Amino acid sequence: xxxxxxxxxxxxxxxxxxxxxxxxxxxxxxxxxxxxxxxxxxxxxxxxxxxxxxxxxxxxxxxxxxxxxxxxxxxxxxxxxxxxxxxxxxxxxxxxxxxxxxxxxxxxxxxxxxxxxxxxxxxxxxxxxxxxxxxxxxxxxxxxxxxxxxxxxxxxxxxxxxxxxxxxxxxxxxxxxxxxxxxxxxxxxxxxxxxxxxxxxxxxxxxxxxxxxxxxxxxxxxxxxxxxxxxxxxxxxxxxxxxxxxxxxxxxxxxxxxxxxxxxxxxxxxxxxxxxxxxxxxxxxxxxxxxxxxxxxxxxxxxxxxxxxxxxxxxxxxxxxxxxxx
Amino acid sequence: xxxxxxxxxxxxxxxxxxxxxxxxxxxxxxxxxxxxxxxxxxxxxxxxxxxxxxxxxxxxxxxxxxxxxxxxxxxxxxxxxxxxxxxxxxxxxxxxxxxxxxxxxxxxxxxxxxxxxxxxxxxxxxxxxxxxxxxxxxxxxxxxxxxxxxxxxxxxxxxxxxxxxxxxxxxxxxxxxxxxxxxxxxxxxxxxxxxxxxxxxxxxxxxxxxxxxxxxxxxxxxxxxxxxxxxxxxxxxxxxxxxxxxxxxxxxxxxxxxxxxxxxxxxxxxxxxxxxxxxxxxxxxxxxxxxxxxxxxxxxxxxxxxxxxxxxxxxxxxxxxxxxxx
Numbered sequence: 001x002x003x004x005x006x007x008x009x010x011x012x013x014x015x016x017x018x019x020x021x022x023x024x025x026x027x028x029x030x031x032x033x034x035x036x037x038x039x040x041x042x043x044x045x046x047x048x049x050x051x052x053x054x055x056x057x058x059x060x061x062x063x064x065x066x067x068x069x070x071x072x073x074x075x076x077x078x079x080x081x082x083x084x085x086x087x088x089x090x091x092x093x094x095x096x097x098x099x100x101x102x103x104x105x106x107x108x109x110x111x112x113x114x115x116x117x118x119x120x121x122x123x124x125x126x127x128x129x130x131x132x133x134x135x136x137x138x139x140x141x142x143x144x145x146x147x148x149x150x151x152x153x154x155x156x157x158x159x160x161x162x163x164x165x166x167x168x169x170x171x172x173x174x175x176x177x178x179x180x181x182x183x184x185x186x187x188x189x190x191x192x193x194x195x196x197x198x199x200x201x202x203x204x205x206x207x208x209x210x211x212x213x214x215x216x217x218x219x220x221x222x223x224x225x226x227x228x229x230x231x232x233x234x235x236x237x238x239x240x241x242x243x244x245x246x247x248x249x250x251x252x253x254x255x256x257x258x259x260x261x262x263x264x265x266x267x268x269x270x271x272x273x274x275x276x277x278x279x280x281x282x283x284x285x286x287x288x289x290x291x292x293x294x295x296x297x298x299x300x301x302x303x304x305x306x307x308x309x310x311x312x313x314x315x316x317x318x319x320x321x322x323x324x325x326x
Numbered sequence: 327x328x329x330x331x332x333x334x335x336x337x338x339x340x341x342x343x344x345x346x347x348x349x350x351x352x353x354x355x356x357x358x359x360x361x362x363x364x365x366x367x368x369x370x371x372x373x374x375x376x377x378x379x380x381x382x383x384x385x386x387x388x389x390x391x392x393x394x395x396x397x398x399x400x401x402x403x404x405x406x407x408x409x410x411x412x413x414x415x416x417x418x419x420x421x422x423x424x425x426x427x428x429x430x431x432x433x434x435x436x437x438x439x440x441x442x443x444x445x446x447x448x449x450x451x452x453x454x455x456x457x458x459x460x461x462x463x464x465x466x467x468x469x470x471x472x473x474x475x476x477x478x479x480x481x482x483x484x485x486x487x488x489x490x491x492x493x494x495x496x497x498x499x500x501x502x503x504x505x506x507x508x509x510x511x512x513x514x515x516x517x518x519x520x521x522x523x524x525x526x527x528x529x530x531x532x533x534x535x536x537x538x539x540x541x542x543x544x545x546x547x548x549x550x551x552x553x554x555x556x557x558x559x560x561x562x563x564x565x566x567x568x569x570x571x572x573x574x575x576x577x578x579x580x581x582x583x584x585x586x587x588x589x590x591x592x593x594x595x596x597x598x599x600x601x602x603x604x605x606x607x608x609x610x611x612x613x614x615x616x617x618x619x620x621x622x623x624x625x626x627x628x629x630x631x632x633x634x635x636x637x638x639x640x641x642x643x644x645x646x647x648x649x650x651x652x
Binding site: 140183186188204208209216220222 | 509514525542
């Protein structure tokens with residue numbers, strides 16, 4: 001779904017070309033290609049990796065394949081933009097990053113929300129210290145999904161659960177606003193497939209700023225984000241992963257900033273990839289790999305507390321790499 | 327401050343009479359009496375307890391005196407409405423409740439918010455199961471208070487900290503919506519007087535409902551409350567301890583219910599006291615002592631985790647009683 005949306009949004013870019021699509025079967029690749037106007041269709045990711053005309057691969061396989069697929073493409077000399085969540089755990093994320101370094105390739109987590117105009121304005125506010133010290137963040141992302149034990153959202157084999165799929169959006173916002181936490185505590189409701197159908201996390205930061213973050217697959221949460229600063233506040237309205245505006249309050253005065261955009265907003269991250277490659281960079285300063293790895297560590301810490309374990313946590317990295325060679 | 331506001335709001339009641347005021351000095355009692363039109367002024371709480379014409383005492387001394395003062399009035403045969411937080415800890419609360427039982431007197435925590443029209447509507451929604459199962463609550467109460475180590479908000483000897491003074495409002499809402507929690511976890515920022523200047527709490531409930539609760543003496547928090555149900559949602563707007571409206575969403579339709587009232591809203595709890603006494607009740611079903619004691623236990627659990635300790639925690643109840651005899 002997100003791959004189709006991304007490809008459709010790329011028509012708004014004036015550069016880059018979608019040369020090929022790959023899927024686990026030729027039929028699925030051809031179906032996607034027909035829907036989105038892509039002629040070259042590969043029936044396996046290995047074929048795509050071997051395609052000499054490809055510079056950058058966008059990885060949108062299930063979470064549970066991100067590490068093996070990304071590593072294979074990097075080893076084949078491709079730059080990679082990998083869907084969020086980047087990996088199932090911090091071990092996988094570290095392996096992906098070190099593979100990119102070894103092969104001198106660009107690598108970024110496709111944290112598209114961070115590149116939207118509302119979040120660009122938020123980053124300016126933070127960088128310019130315009131509202132003083134951030135003190136509190138309240139952010140949630142959750143919707144009532146029909147329960148289906150075989151859907152990836154509920155399947156632990158595919159990295160299911162609210163945390164990795166939805167919680168990552170408010171968690172990356174916490175990282176953007178506060179940086180590293182010095183305490184992470186969490187609670188959750190696990191469903192019958194043993195993934196977190198609802199999760200809440202408190203992150204305390206040096207200086208005392210506290211974030212309350214919630215995600216759910218069973219409740220329609222407010223899905224907004226409110227940041228309290230010492231000298232004002234910021235509201236990112238629902239849906240917080242896809243805001244069309246941002247409200248900035250200083251004293252009694254609130255400024256409502258239009259932050260709408262053409263398309264659905266997935267192209268901004270592709271512009272960042274082009275910008276980085278033009279400049280010879282291998283890491284984005286807006287969504288740095290250090291943040292990606294830190295987010296994976298935070299989610300590992302949360303999962304350890306709430307008792308959600310994936311097979312990849314047990315195998316460690318070496319097994320993932322073996323798998324990827326197939 | 328709250329005693330003055332309460333007394334002024336009672337002019338809206340058609341029954342009951344404010345017969346006397348007491349303070350720790352006659353001068354302060356006379357000052358309050360002059361301001362609020364009360365003729366009989368007692369220079370000590372003991373004098374008030376001995377006044378045979380008094381039926382009900384409203385206790386609005388500092389938190390740290392609630393237990394001793396309330397117990398003294400109950401032992402003198404008075405009914406008592408005691409300001410929130412009812413006590414510094416669950417030990418004190420239990421002693422107050424057993425004294426009321428022993429002397430067959432009415433006792434209630436002055437949780438005035440619970441009696442406001444918006445919360446009456448919320449209780450109806452909950453009692454009638456109108457929106458299905460409650461799944462999530464996000465509630466905060468906090469404002470940027472000027473730091474003063476001698477102000478009761480920051481003084482541990484007076485039960486200072488954001489939790490007891492402000493956090494109790496979202497915590498009582500959690501109790502109203504979900505009942506007893508099965509897990510409580512918390513983090514906080516302690517200031518230089520070792521009280522919680524900012525605190526956040528997660529409460530998980532049987533069935534998996536999760537509340538995220540925040541309170542602060544240094545950040546202007548959103549100060550609203552949002553409840554997500556299986557079949558809808560409810561928003562209690564800022565200020566959540568004093569709402570003038572309530573919004574109820576079912577599907578795509580939101581109903582904004584006016585819940586404004588004459589005065590400042592403190593009189594509703596006094597009406598409840600009259601109603602209970604008329605019916606010969608010693609406990610309010612809207613703000614039962616069981617909820618009061620449970621809230622005190624929750625706050626004890628939070629303080630144990632965040633490392634905020636009051637002298638009363640070390641003395642236990644017997645010392646408090648001795649103190650009250652003076």
